[in-house]
Amino acid sequence: MSLIEVGPGQVELVLRGQGVLAASVRLFDWSRTDEYETAFAVEAVADGVRARLDNVTVTVWDDMSEFFDGLARDFRGWDGERVWINNHLVLTATFGSGGHVHLCWTLQSDFFPGGWKSTVTTVIEAGEGMTAVAADVREFLSQG
Template sequence: MSLVEVVPGQFEVVVRGSGAQAPSVRLFDWSRADEYEFAFAVEAIDDGVRARLETVTVTVWDAMSEFFDGLARDFHGWEGERIWSNNHLIVTATFGSGGHVYLRWTLRSGFFPGDWNCTVTTVIEAGEGMTAVAADLREFLREE
């Protein structure tokens, strides 16, 4: 996990499990439409597959930061799946053995026949790892 300032004032977040070849998800090109809505691009990479959405629009009511903060708080685990979604991005979290959170990121271009979707799974350590992801996303989304 890393929050990187690519140019002054412009950040990107890369969520990646351990290992050089681990699947990764990159959120970048953040912009604000108004006080309630912002957008960013998402790129998912896994085993030679690369999917990219140029615009994922999120509102303050979508509570994306709150979703990740909740995952970080519950580092002892939970049963079943927790899901955050909007029109083009779905994040499904499950708690697995060894104290790891499995984040399944699904990018989808639309809802009609012929539209594509891509899913990659990043594996994050439940304690400090998930806390770092939540903090980096909160900073990226500018929801301090």
């Protein structure tokens, strides 16, 4: 994972799993709609498939940062799935063997049936790795 400065005060976030052919997710084109909403684009790449959403809107009430902070706090693991849902983006986290978090990113063109859907999974080390991801997500969402 890494924050990349793309302009004055503007960053994008790239999360990449382990290995040469690992899936990656990029959050970019951040903008603040108003004091309660942030919008950005998401691109997911895995196995030669590329999916992109140009406008994901996150509000202060569906706090994506808090979801990642919770994953980082529970570095010893948890049972079942943890899910964060937005109309076009669904994040599902499971704790796997070896102390890794399997984070499934589902991009969907529409909340209702009939649109396209693509899911990629990034695998992140539960301790320092997830702590760094949580900090980077918070910084990405709070820029500007």
